[in-house]
Amino acid sequence: MNASTIIFYILAATIIGGGLMAVTSRKIFRSAVFLLFSLIGIAGLYFFLDYEFIAAVQIIVYVGGIVVLIIFSIFLTHGSGEDMKRPHLGRSVFSALAAAFGCILTMFIISQPKTFPKPHYPGIEPSAANIGAQMLSTTEHGYILPFEVVSMLLLAAMIGCIVIAIKIKVPPHAILPETGEDDEETEIKAPVDVVDEINEPGLMTN
């Protein structure tokens, strides 16, 4: 039992304990904070394996981006300090049984003796220079095509977020030809509301 073993077990306890508390806590903000601990533990595991670049990306994207986004959305959609509804007893029992059986089966399969191919040493240093050179190379083992596809995906996701979350102010005469003599509805918040008002028969008759 040397220092690296102790560090590994501390990291593993952080990850699994944080994950367990994140899925079982009934206060949603605490659940997000435990998810944060779990993700930081995973970044520590990457540092433990000497993959510093991936660890930095994990901290920047997950801890700095996704968890902050989740906390923002919790603040926008929940009152502070409310408990979430307790899940149905039958559903939680059967989910726990399914997860436990799957976990035991997978761990049993992992623990069977098996042979892996011998690793070739010396390995490549996983530095940012090597990663960038291989990711942007156009030769046989380069990753330039997935890189470009992912850039298009990010662009599409960004435009999609804006389109979903935007509030459009549409004057009703631009959509409806003539609604009658009363012009009370001058502002409609989103296209969904416009569709609702078209489908509503009361607006067309008066």
Next chain:
Amino acid sequence: MYDIGLFHFLFVSCALFFIGVYGFLTRRNMITMLMSVELILNSVNINFIAFNKFLFPDKLDGLFFTIFIITIAAAEAAVAIAIIINLYRNYNTIDVEEANTMKY
């Protein structure tokens, strides 16, 4: 080189994956379901990194898969949260049991 081998990492990622599956099956709140999905994706990333480190140290392929999974998870979380906030704005709830307008 290490006392900690490949199998330690596989056990950690297996436990984390099934914790995420349990959360995804029990939670009925969209934000917590999204958090469970993030746990599942992270366990997959641990697997990729551990296999790359212990079996193929002369290649960087597992590391690229991890980078792309992190990127796509970020895009997915952003779109999911935009949908959740729009749903909350229109229906005033983010419970998946109550969001049944398109069901019938």
